[in-house]
Amino acid sequence: MKIVRNGQAGTLESGDVMVIVSPRSPEAGAQLELEVHSIVEAQYGEEIRRVVRETLSELGVVDARVTIQDRGALDYCIRARVEAAAHRATAADGEK
Amino acid sequence: MMIATNAKERIRRSMLFVPGNNPSMIQTCPIYGADTIILDLEDSVAPSQKDAARRLVVHAVRELDFAGAEIAVRVNPPDTEDGKRDIEALKHVDVQVLLIPKAETPEYVVGVDRQLGDLPTALIPMLETPAGVLRGSEIAASCGRVVAIAFGAEDYATSMGIQRTKAGREVFTARCLVAMAARACGVAAIDTVFVDVNDEEGLAADTREAISVGFEGKLSINPRQVETINREFTPTAAQIDRARRVVEAYEDGIRRGLGAIALDGKMIDMPVVQRAQTVLKMAKAAGCDGAGGERE
Numbered sequence: 001m002k003i004v005r006n007g008q009a010g011t012l013e014s015g016d017v018m019v020i021v022s023p024r025s026p027e028a029g030a031q032l033e034l035e036v037h038s039i040v041e042a043q044y045g046e047e048i049r050r051v052v053r054e055t056l057s058e059l060g061v062v063d064a065r066v067t068i069q070d071r072g073a074l075d076y077c078i079r080a081r082v083e084a085a086a087h088r089a090t091a092a093d094g095e096k
Numbered sequence: 097m098m099i100a101t102n103a104k105e106r107i108r109r110s111m112l113f114v115p116g117n118n119p120s121m122i123q124t125c126p127i128y129g130a131d132t133i134i135l136d137l138e139d140s141v142a143p144s145q146k147d148a149a150r151r152l153v154v155h156a157v158r159e160l161d162f163a164g165a166e167i168a169v170r171v172n173p174p175d176t177e178d179g180k181r182d183i184e185a186l187k188h189v190d191v192q193v194l195l196i197p198k199a200e201t202p203e204y205v206v207g208v209d210r211q212l213g214d215l216p217t218a219l220i221p222m223l224e225t226p227a228g229v230l231r232g233s234e235i236a237a238s239c240g241r242v243v244a245i246a247f248g249a250e251d252y253a254t255s256m257g258i259q260r261t262k263a264g265r266e267v268f269t270a271r272c273l274v275a276m277a278a279r280a281c282g283v284a285a286i287d288t289v290f291v292d293v294n295d296e297e298g299l300a301a302d303t304r305e306a307i308s309v310g311f312e313g314k315l316s317i318n319p320r321q322v323e324t325i326n327r328e329f330t331p332t333a334a335q336i337d338r339a340r341r342v343v344e345a346y347e348d349g350i351r352r353g354l355g356a357i358a359l360d361g362k363m364i365d366m367p368v369v370q371r372a373q374t375v376l377k378m379a380k381a382a383g384c385d386g387a388g389g390e391r392e
Contacts, residue, residue, distance in 0.1 A: 009148045015120030076159035077119040077152065084148040 007089025038070035107381035109329035117149035168193035202238035224248030232277030249288035275310035
């Protein structure tokens with residue numbers, strides 16, 4: 001899945017997470033750049049990163065900048081928001 | 097296609113709508129004790145957020161524990177792109193029931209039936225327009241997946257160009273028609289929402305009226321309404337006791353080969369026995385068939 005524009009999903013409400021998936025500069029080489037801000041960063045920062053990477057991998061996203069603003073979201077919510085943001089960041093108009 | 101064997105018998109006193117794009121509410125909804133949780137993709141989700149809500153609901157159903165509640169999803173109207181995508185996405189997770197909004201024809205429900213293929217998902221069409229209400233029995237009998245039909249009074253009133261009142265006289269006829277259509281087809285009738293979440297007495301009275309015309313459950317838009325709805329639909333201890341005595345007297349009469357059976361000086365005929373059996377079934381399903389917890 002190729003990221004071609006900014007895609008955003010989720011909210012800053014408690015229990016939710018706001019995810020922004022953006023394209024990176026083509027010269028920089030393919031990689032995932034994760035920026036995580038969480039109210040539970042100390043306890044769950046690594047777990048959040050793991051879930052985000054796993055979801056992007058399942059979607060076939062290998063080159064993107066991903067910003068996470070977490071408000072205590074559970075894993076299912078993180079997965080759903082990353083998926084929605086990534087799909088919104090692609091060129092395909094099929095499944096929105 | 098075969099729906100789950102218990103899908104038709106399942107008790108659905110309270111069916112609680114939960115906005116499908118609100119993770120906080122989705123996570124906490126199991127604690128309120130609703131018999132059915134309806135994750136809503138239709139009216140409570142903004143048009144721009146339909147895709148995000150669909151994904152959230154799919155992952156929630158896949159990963160969360162809903163504490164034994166039946167999981168239903170109200171999809172968008174199946175003749176819209178969003179409705180078609182909802183149904184397609186939900187085919188991959190264990191949703192027990194789909195609520196089909198604004199059903200007006202049997203063909204509308206049959207289309208969803210076909211889309212579901214061999215999956216065991218049950219359907220509850222919502223009758224929310226005069227056209228839907230008038231074809232209630234055809235819709236209820238449209239396919240084997242239909243386990244209940246639900247009345248949506250708010251959209252019905254809009255379609256009729258009439259004002260809703262708390263007394264509900266303006267929707268009484270439609271309500272009765274929905275209950276009759278359900279009974280005629282052997283499916284359950286689920287009543288409309290009661291919109292004033294601060295009026296508990298009004299909710300109780302509205303629920304009693306629904307019961308009095310044949311409804312077996314009620315839609316709810318707020319967790320605070322669940323307890324009242326469950327209480328009103330649960331038989332009282334006196335009703336359970338009377339029902340037990342009726343069934344016992346009837347069975348005793350059959351054993352003794354009696355032609356006419358009486359209890360407390362009144363004849364017991366088959367409709368009386370069947371009503372008593374229904375009370376016992378409701379009591380058992382509600383967990384108050386002698387194990388304690390009966391209503392006074």
